[in-house]
Amino acid sequence: MKKLLTIPAFLMVLILTAPAVNTAYAQQKKATNKAPAKKAGGAADIAAGQALLSKSDCLTCHKLDVKIVGPAYKDVASRYPATDANIAMLAKKVIDGGSGAWGQIPMSPHPNVTPADAKKMVKYILSVK
Numbered sequence: 001m002k003k004l005l006t007i008p009a010f011l012m013v014l015i016l017t018a019p020a021v022n023t024a025y026a027q028q029k030k031a032t033n034k035a036p037a038k039k040a041g042g043a044a045d046i047a048a049g050q051a052l053l054s055k056s057d058c059l060t061c062h063k064l065d066v067k068i069v070g071p072a073y074k075d076v077a078s079r080y081p082a083t084d085a086n087i088a089m090l091a092k093k094v095i096d097g098g099s100g101a102w103g104q105i106p107m108s109p110h111p112n113v114t115p116a117d118a119k120k121m122v123k124y125i126l127s128v129k
């Protein structure tokens with residue numbers, strides 16, 4: 001009799017804990033996926049960045065998911081988490097130009113892009129994953 005009772009009790013424990021473990025895992029996964037995008041700044045900045053970027057010359061050397069002259073924006077986004085430090089560093093690189101991070105081909109400088117606009121463009125780039 002005792003044995004008959006312990007089996008259903010064991011099953012009950014399994015049934016009750018399995019969804020909890022699944023939910024915890026799903027939440028953890030969601031948190032790691034969402035964290036960088038959340039830090040990237042407001043959706044308004046990202047949308048403005050995308051508009052600025054399509055009006056500038058960026059897309060002659062960059063595509064979203066294939067490398068042409070410059071790295072694919074998805075590759076840039078996977079390399080750098082959207083922290084304030086990375087956004088500032090990459091915005092400066094867009095304005096100053098330069099090489100060495102992805103290869104020997106340099107990015108042309110963009111002295112006419114303001115630091116605020118460069119940051120919006122970078123926020124957009126780091127949001128494309």
Ligand code: HEC
Pocket residue numbers: 053056057058059060061062069070071076090093094098099100101102103104105106107108110113121122125
């Ligand atoms: C003449 C071609 C060219 C144009 C135009 C261009 N890029 Fe680039 N970009 C490159 C190359 C080449 C690299 C890789 C540089 C390196 O290896 O350090 C690069 C790298 C980058 C990176 C990553 C920098 C790093 O240090 O990892 C970002 C972000 C970027 N470009 C954004 C932009 C934006 C925004 C524009 C438009 C305002 C733009 N690029 C226009 C060629 C270009």
